[in-house]
Amino acid sequence: MTSDKIPDWAANAAAAILQAVLKKDPFTFYHCCRVGQAARKLGIALGLPEYELALLEYSGLFHDIGKIGLPDYILLKPDRLNECEIEQMKNHAQMSVDIIRPLTKHPFFRHLIPGIRYHHERFNGQGYPMGLIGEKIPFIARALAIVDSVDAMMHARPYRLAQNWDYAKNELIVYSGTQFDPQLVEVYLDAVKKGLFDTQQSSDEVVIPTILKSA
Numbered sequence: 705m706t707s708d709k710i711p712d713w714a715a716n717a718a719a720a721i722l723q724a725v726l727k728k729d730p731f732t733f734y735h736c737c738r739v740g741q742a743a744r745k746l747g748i749a750l751g752l753p754e755y756e757l758a759l760l761e762y763s764g765l766f767h768d769i770g771k772i773g774l775p776d777y778i779l780l781k782p783d784r785l786n787e788c789e790i791e792q793m794k795n796h797a798q799m800s801v802d803i804i805r806p807l808t809k810h811p812f813f814r815h816l817i818p819g820i821r822y823h824h825e826r827f828n829g830q831g832y833p834m835g836l837i838g839e840k841i842p843f844i845a846r847a848l849a850i851v852d853s854v855d856a857m858m859h860a861r862p863y864r865l866a867q868n869w870d871y872a873k874n875e876l877i878v879y880s881g882t883q884f885d886p887q888l889v890e891v892y893l894d895a896v897k898k899g900l901f902d903t904q905q906s907s908d909e910v911v912i913p914t915i916l917k918s919a
């Protein structure tokens with residue numbers, strides 16, 4: 705896969721799609737930007753080549769874009785979702801895939817589908833949409849599960865406060881092997897120790913990925 709090309713229009717396509725997300729829900733926009741950046745860093749910690757790093761970054765950028773297809777009363781609800789709303793929210797991963805589908809004639813965008821579709825799978829098979837287990841979950845989806853969860857925990861929502869890194873780290877350790885791929889958790893924690901990740905993120909930061917700035 706490393707010989708595959710990243711199309712020169714990929715950043716422009718990402719910027720256009722993410723503009724739609726920003727207009728609809730800035731929280732989701734910034735979350736996607738941060739998750740894309742963190743996914744690339746996890747790939748760097750794993751020593752992956754540029755094509756794989758780009759797949760990780762773009763999968764992170766796009767993983768939640770399908771949320772713009774949810775009704776406002778769910779997407780922008782200031783309280784916790786009820787069971788029925790949670791079931792509707794679960795459609796967002798497939799809707800993210802639907803949004804990029806017109807671009808998937810190009811192999812690079814086709815390679816983004818598994819990570820996006822399965823980013824809510826859990827290592828023990830208790831996730832969605834398929835209940836895939838262990839390494840049956842595509843690698844990018846397993847990587848996204850970690851950086852997505854850490855970002856979600858460390859940023860406030862109207863109905864809960866942001867947690868600090870110590871809390872997020874503990875959750876990763878507690879759910880390593882059940883929610884998260886234990887080998888990837890180890891790599892992630894090691895990379896944090898080495899200073900690869902900013903664990904002091906505040907909820908009002910603005911992170912625009914380099915690829916979007918240049919688009």
Ligand SMILES: [Fe+2]
Binds near residue numbers: 797823
């Ligand atoms: Fe998601």
